[in-house]
Amino acid sequence: MNVGQWVFKRALTAPSGAFLKESERVDRQFNNREFNNRVNQTAHALMSLGIVPGDRVSVVMLNSSEFLEIYFACAKIGAIMVPVNFRLAVPELLYIFTDCAPKVLVYSSDFAEKIAEAKKRGAVIPSIFRLGDNERQEDPSFSDFTAGHPDTEPAPRREIRGDDPLVIMCTSGTTGNPKGVMITHTNITFHCIHNLLGYGVNRTFVSLVTAPLFHIGALSAAANPIIYAGGSLVLKRFFNASEIIKLIAAEKINYMFAVPVMYQMMADAAEWEGADFSHVRYFIAGGAPIPVPLIRKYQEEKGIKFAQGFGLTETGRLSSLPIDDSIKKAGSVGKEEFHVIMRIVDNEGSDVKPGQIGEIIVKGPNVFLGYWNKPEETANAVRDGWFHTGDMGRKDEDGFLYIAGRKVELIISSGENIYPAEVEKAIQSIPQVKEAAAVGMPDPRRGEVVAAFVSLKEAASLTEEELLEKISDKIAAFKLPKKVFFVDDFPRNVSGKILKKELKKQLTT
Numbered sequence: 365m366n367v368g369q370w371v372f373k374r375a376l377t378a379p380s381g382a383f384l385k386e387s388e389r390v391d392r393q394f395n396n397r398e399f400n401n402r403v404n405q406t407a408h409a410l411m412s413l414g415i416v417p418g419d420r421v422s423v424v425m426l427n428s429s430e431f432l433e434i435y436f437a438c439a440k441i442g443a444i445m446v447p448v449n450f451r452l453a454v455p456e457l458l459y460i461f462t463d464c465a466p467k468v469l470v471y472s473s474d475f476a477e478k479i480a481e482a483k484k485r486g487a488v489i490p491s492i493f494r495l496g497d498n499e500r501q502e503d504p505s506f507s508d509f510t511a512g513h514p515d516t517e518p519a520p521r522r523e524i525r526g527d528d529p530l531v532i533m534c535t536s537g538t539t540g541n542p543k544g545v546m547i548t549h550t551n552i553t554f555h556c557i558h559n560l561l562g563y564g565v566n567r568t569f570v571s572l573v574t575a576p577l578f579h580i581g582a583l584s585a586a587a588n589p590i591i592y593a594g595g596s597l598v599l600k601r602f603f604n605a606s607e608i609i610k611l612i613a614a615e616k617i618n619y620m621f622a623v624p625v626m627y628q629m630m631a632d633a634a635e636w637e638g639a640d641f642s643h644v645r646y647f648i649a650g651g652a653p654i655p656v657p658l659i660r661k662y663q664e665e666k667g668i669k670f671a672q673g674f675g676l677t678e679t680g681r682l683s684s685l686p687i688d689d690s691i692k693k694a695g696s697v698g699k700e701e702f703h704v705i706m707r708i709v710d711n712e713g714s715d716v717k718p719g720q721i722g723e724i725i726v727k728g729p730n731v732f733l734g735y736w737n738k739p740e741e742t743a744n745a746v747r748d749g750w751f752h753t754g755d756m757g758r759k760d761e762d763g764f765l766y767i768a769g770r771k772v773e774l775i776i777s778s779g780e781n782i783y784p785a786e787v788e789k790a791i792q793s794i795p796q797v798k799e800a801a802a803v804g805m806p807d808p809r810r811g812e813v814v815a816a817f818v819s820l821k822e823a824a825s826l827t828e829e830e831l832l833e834k835i836s837d838k839i840a841a842f843k844l845p846k847k848v849f850f851v852d853d854f855p856r857n858v859s860g861k862i863l864k865k866e867l868k869k870q871l872t873t
Contacts (some may be wrong), residue, residue: 365442365526365553366439366442366524366744367436367439367530367552367553368436368438369793370436370439370592371383371396371399372400372440372819374400374591374594375399375400379395379396379397380395380396380397381395382396383394383395383396383398383596383597383598384429384596385598385599385817386598387547387611387615388600388601393676394429396559398542398547401431402429403516404432404437404440404457404515404516405510405511406433406437406513407437407499408513408516408518409437409509409510409513409627410437410438410468410520411420411441411520412513414467416441416442416443417441417443417520417521417524417528418442418443418529419443419444419466419467420444420465420468420532421434421438421444421445421462421466421468421469421732422445422446422447422448422460422465422470422489423445423447423471423578423672424450424470424471424478425447425495426450426472426474426576426832427493427582427600427601428472428599428601428788429508429599429743431447431496432504432577432587434529435447437607438526438530440520440868441524441534442523442524442528442531444529444530444531445530445532446466446531446534446544447533447583448578449576449579449779450576450578451706451841452840453840454481454482454485454837455838456542456839457478457482458487459542461482461488461546463541463610463737464532466489466493466662467489467490469489469501470492470493470506471493471495473496473497476503479494479629481502491557492738493506493509495507522675526549526553528548528549529548529550529733531547531644532544532545532546532547533545533547533677533796534787535678536782537872539688540663543735543738544733544736545580545678545736546732546733548732550587550681550729551585552584552681554728554730554772555584555588555589555609555680555730556588556589556592557703558582558610558680558681558730559585559588559589560593560609560680561701562671562681562754563646565590565595565619566595567593567594567595568595569593569596569619569865570595570616570617570618571596571617571620571621572586572601572608572611572617572619573586574586574602574622575621575622575623575779580675580680581621581651584680585648586621586674587658590619594633595819598615599683602866603626603629605630605635606633607705607864608633609630610628610635612639612644613639616643617643617644617779618643618644619644619645619649620644620649621648621649622647622649622778623649623650623652623817624652624654624655624811625657625778625779627649627662628658628809629649631662642667642797643667644668644854645670646669646670646687647662647668647863648669648670648671648672649670649672650673650675651776651778651780652810652811654670654780659691659694660691660692662705662789667688668688670690671684672696672697672747673698674697674755674765675693676731676753676755677725677777679704679717679744681701682700682701682704682724682730682753683698683699683700683704683706683765685697685698685699689764690846691826693764696765696767698764699731700765701728703728703729704726705726706725706765707726708720708722708723708724708759709723709725712766718759718760718761719758719759721756721768722758723753723756723757723771724755724756724757725751725752726750726751727751731751732751734746737827752856754771754772754774755767755770755771756768756769766804770821772777773804773864775804776811776812777807777810777813777814777842780842780843782843783802784801784802784864787814787843788800788802788816788841789836790835791816791818791845793835793838794834795824796824797831798821798824799818799827800817800818800856801817801862801864802814802815802845803815803817803819803867803868803871804865804868805868805871813842813872814844814845814848815845815846815849816831816845816848817854818831818848818850818866819854828847831845832845855867
């Protein structure tokens with residue numbers, strides 16, 4: 365079964381069952397039959413544009429029914445969806461559009477100016493549609509386009525198999541350019557199975573989808589497993605802690621995925637004290653470790669426990685921490701999932717002993733197909749059938765996994781992945797800059813933020829404000845340094861490489 369058949373089967377077996385509701389749009393809700401019909405219209409519309417299996421369909425969209433309709437339509441006809449982070453700067457969008465070469469782009473009207481600028485700078489996409497009203501009318505309405513097509517089941521050119529790619533998720537790359545992670549129908553199915561096995565997701569679940577669906581975390585934790593299990597979704601586009609608390613009560617939400625900073629914002633909101641969360645099964649946190657004091661606050665004041673785990677864009681969930689162990693095993697990300705084989709190895713590839721730190725490597729039906737247009741990076745990451753995560757960890761005597769750090773110097777800020785190279789590349793494009801190094805700086809709300817160490821060319825001058833202004837259109841706002849340190853030189857090893865560990869020490873002294 366391919367992922368597109370999920371919604372067909374739901375429409376067949378429980379046509380009047382609730383599928384989704386959009387909280388911002390009055391009366392915008394669909395049952396299983398209605399949603400499947402809309403997916404079919406979208407599938408026929410895409411095929412009318414000549415889309416065939418393997419073609420890419422890109423979206424730059426807010427959370428909406430249409431986002432999921434495009435996703436399942438691509439699944440039915442064998443197209444590959446490329447969800448793009450709408451926070452990215454125009455040069456970053458251009459790179460993705462050039463690399464993935466989509467034949468169709470659908471964007472929310474909120475991003476009309478950004479897409480218009482991308483087109484001016486050379487983005488060439490055969491068919492571009494906007495979703496929603498906007499003064500800019502250069503691109504046709506996607507809703508109008510799909511409305512004229514039949515809602516019967518589409519007939520793809522060939523059978524869509526489990527090993528066909530369904531999604532290319534763009535994640536930061538070590539070179540500063542995004543990598544396209546190819547995720548198959550089978551991968552996504554096993555992402556769901558692990559949620560069902562690990563935490564008992566079933567058809568009674570009502571999930572609040574507020575994290576952006578262009579992230580694997582939201583798609584694979586907030587949406588896909590609930591749909592697979594037969595539950596329903598409530599979509600919320602923007603995160604406002606007060607609104608979320610009210611919505612949880614009003615819609616009887618019993619499940620939500622969010623990054624820790626969102627849960628902290630809820631706990632700090634004025635509505636927290638009177639909030640009724642009695643119907644909540646549990647919340648799930650991802651993107652960064654959730655502080656133990658926050659876990660205790662939810663558990664003691666609201667009776668809510670957290671599901672936690674460890675996963676990557678390339679793999680989905682790899683481990684789950686049993687809810688009842690969230691305090692006893694605080695700091696752990698749990699045990700490996702049922703269909704995951706996990707090893708922790710040293711630099712020679714030999715297994716380390718319990719308690720010793722090594723690189724986490726895995727294999728299983730959840731592991732991605734490879735990196736789009738990057739055979740060398742794929743070969744480096746997947747060796748002898750094992751995916752090398754680049755994350756360092758250890759297991760205790762009970763088999764619980766603890767993450768020790770990252771082999772590459774990835775910065776995770778509020779669930780967003782930031783590689784130092786992409787920040788450094790932007791800073792070093794400034795004429796006055798001689799050299800730059802970006803590191804993660806601890807932050808109580810975001811987990812980490814970017815700190816930049818910068819050396820200037822002789823006789824050059826530059827302030828922190830000027831530097832940030834000059835790179836603000838080169839990288840996304842969440843990647844911008846929150847602190848800039850101007851230095852004469854950097855600590856280096858014998859080969860001249862900057863010692864970032866030494867730079868990080870300066871942040872705590």
